[in-house]
Every structure is written in structure tokens, then in C-alpha cells.
Amino acid sequence: MTRPRHKRTVALAALAVAAAVAACAALAFGSVGVPIGALAFAAAHPNTTSLAHTIFWDLRLPRVCIAACVGAGLGVAGVMLQALFRNPLVDPYVSGVSAGAALAATLGIAAGMSFAVVPAVAFVGGLACAAVVAILGAGSGATGNLRLVLAGVAVSALCSAAVTLVLLRLEPSSELSVLSWLAGGIGGRGWLELRWSGTYLAVGFAGAATLVHQLNALRLGTSAAAGLGLNVDGARWRVLSLAALITAACVAVSGVVGFVGLMVPHGARRLVGGDIAWLLPTSALGGAAVVIVADALARSIAPPTEIPLGVLLAIVGVPFFLAVARRPVEL
């Protein structure tokens, strides 16, 4: 059903409040118990030095910001690709980005690169793989995207095989590093990672905002959109490259965090309907809230051990995925 405008505005505002509350809670609680008063003091006085200051400014705040960015990015990329493929079961990783990033990161770790460099390598690997998928899948014209999906599946399978091959030949310690990166998580990331992945995300989000009309037309199917005057090939390239950029920026900083790009767009759609102009901001806020909460749980459930974020989200995500597959879903 089409939602009245004021209801959608209320839903969007409520989601913004929820994300803000989640962020405050994630800043206030963690594996190390710090009085909230001390955290609030540290937050208000950035130039002091104390344990609370370190925990707030150097550990929790960048982490919450990264979680928000990753969640928003995966939510937006999910909306874009589901509209392009007209398939509610598509997630941002169909573009081949995660497989490429995983392979590049695995090779980087295997080659002994420092962890500061791995995200950058993963970013380049993810984009390169997405480009290969796009080139292999090109030429579908206005007739559909099947070739693109097949190319994504095939290239991802090849990359996964290569990752397994490399893993089998690694030292146990490096193997553990690779596995923990593949499992997804934001532990140990800081302002540096946030700065550059945030920059790419900002570019991606700005680009996505310019594609609202084209994405809405693509929801009608490529043939119908072409009939109404959309240059389908051009739009497909723009959507795919921006979604790949956004996803690569996410994967590089957080590893492979599954299901957010699949679940969040569906939840957002139930709140505000299928109009992309509403769906993009709703999905961004929803994704940010989900990953902030999940990351806070991942580091607080069993301290000092962190549950990998990807694992935690998959535990919630798989039942959701099955439910989606069983029920009729609208785009």
C-alpha cells in the first residue's frame, strides 16, 4: 500500500531517533565498565586525558561511527541493487565485491601486509572484481539482468575457491587472521579507516541520490523503463558502479558483514513503501541502527572475546532470509 506522506515522515523521523538512541547506548556501554558521568565528561572535554577519554574518543566513538557508515552503506547498496535486479533476494554482494575484497585481503594477509593496509587492498580487490562482473554481464540490453547475476555468481565462486586454496597453504597464525577478517567485524578499526572509507561512502551516497528517478523507473522492469525513456545500459552502469563503490568501502573496513544489505531494505520497505526517494534514507538509517546495535552486542555479550559481527548478523539474518523467501515480497 502507498503510505501517506506524513506517515512516511513520521517513520523516517522515528528511525532517526532509534539510530541516535542506539548510538548513545553503544557509546555508553561496552566490555569495560566506565561510569556514564565520566564518559559524558570526556565527551564534553575532548582535550583531557583519562581512561574514559581514551575509551570514548579512541575506541567507542570511531567504532560507532564506522558501524553507522557500514550499516547505512549496505542498506543503501541493497536498495539500489534490489531495484536494479527487481529481485528482493539480491544483496550488495551479488556484484562480486565481497568475493573480490575477500580474495584481495586474503592475498594481502598471506603476503604479510600490515593490517593498516589490508582494508585498502580489499577495497581495490572488491572494485576490480565488480568491474570484471560488470564487463562479463554487459550486453544484456533492455532485456534483463540475468547475465549479470550469473556473472556475479560465477566470479564470486571463483574467488571463493581461490581464497580456500590460499587458506590451505597459509601458516596457522595468518590463517586465523584471514578467517577473522572474513567473518566480519569492526574491532580495532579507528579514525583513519573511518576517514577514508567515509569519504568513499559520501561520494557513493551523493551519487545514489542522483539516481532516485532512474531507480524508480527500473523497479518497473528494464523493458518498461526503456519504453518510458530510460537509457537502461547507462543507468545499469551507474547503479552498479556506485553500489560497488559503497559496498567496497564497507567491506574494506568491516570485512564481509552479511544480511544487512538484504534485511534492512525489506524492513524499510514495510515502513515507507517502495518509492526509492523514501527507501534510500530509511534504509540508510535502518542499516546504521542495526549494525550499531549488532556491533555493541558483538563486543559486550562475552567480553573480552568479540563475537564476529558477520556471525552475529547471520544468526539473525538466516531465519529472516528464509521468512522472506517463503512470503510474497514486493519491491
Add this chain to the structure above:
Amino acid sequence: MATAAVNGVSVRYGRRTIFTDVSLALPPGSFTAIVGPNGSGKSSLLRIIARVQRPDAGSVSPAEGVALVVSTVNPPSDVTPRELADYGLALRRPWWRLRPTPGDETAVAAALARTGLDDRADDPVAQLSAGEVQRAWIAAALATSARTLLIDEPTTHLDLRYQVEILDTLRSLTASGVAVAAAIHDLTLAARFADTIALLAGGALVSGPPLEVLEPDALRRAFGTGVSVHRHPDHGYLVCLPR
């Protein structure tokens, strides 16, 4: 007003030649029914006129004001005819103008009125009949100020009442100068509503008034089965039946 036309166009898929050297003009206010057997290239011809597909040879004119209605896919069920009618216009707005301009709203309202959807404009398509959904697609094309409307199989999956309703709608548009070209399978309906029949078969196109083109020998060659053609005793239009 420009006439949409193709001149000497050819289409090949791989080694298979679909048609060669086909020319067709769609003057303002005309209703052309494109008929022919499956695989003869009716949809390809429409896509070429709409410039959605490039021909392997030949030329297409003009570039503006041509819309192709592809109604075989259902729009998302939460979309209303008013929203659907704005989707084509939205593609022509700057990206930051998310809402329709006053001019766009007028164009959408006019398109909905011309397709008889004014009172269903804000109902989601899930609540509309198949014929109304079809008309909503046509409204989306009209809202873009299309002067040439191309529509692929407008009567498929519709019962007789909605078939007549859609063809009546298309016919009424020609009165305001819109050129309509529709790929239609039912020869009798084509003859009843169109002023020009374009018979696409065996890689070539023959076009003209129904009486000239829908001729038993030509139809037998085109479809590979005998067709008898009669004039309706009261109304005078052609009735085509398999032998």
C-alpha cells in the same frame, strides 16, 4: 508534427535474419496494427521505432515524443496510477526535483483523464483490474507528452471486455493526433480498430488498409494456415477466421 518512421531497417539475431528493408511511417492520428506470426519481429520493430533497440541497417526518425508501453510486466503492487504516470516524467526532471512540478502534475492528471483513470488515480495497482493496469501504463507514456504511442500486445491476458476497452482507449487517443502502433495477434480486432495493418511475415512488411492487407492468400502464406476473411454483413468490417 513529426511522423515517426523507419526506413529500410533490418534486424538479425546471430545468423538468423528476422526482417530486412522494412519501412513504416506512423502519421499523427493514425492507428497501425502490426500483425504477423510469432517470431516475425513485431516487438523488435516496435523497439526499433522507440529507439530502445538499434537496427542492423536502416534509419529511424524522429528521436522525440515516442513512448513504448511494455505492459507484460506488472508494476509493483503498491504503486498508484498517479505515481506510475509520473515515473516517465520524473526521468526528464533534474535529479534534485523529487516531487512532480506543477506542470508535471497537470500532465499526469490529463493523462489519467484521457485513459479514464481519474477516479482510480490513487488506488494501488493491486486493487485495479487488468484493463485498468494496462491503461495506467498507457497513461505513463502519455504523460511524457508522447505523440507516438507504441504498445506491444495490449490485449494479451485480457478478457473480451477489457480488450475492447483498451483498443477503444487507444482509438480515442488518435482523435487528438496521437499516432498509435500496436502489435496485435487477433486479426479481427486489428481490422476492427486500426486504419492501417502492417503485416510482418517472412522477413518483409506489407502495410495498407485492412481490406488490402488482410487477404486470404497473403495470410495463408504468412501464418502457414488457411484463413478465411469475411465482411461483417451489418457493420462492414473484416472478420478473419481460421479455415
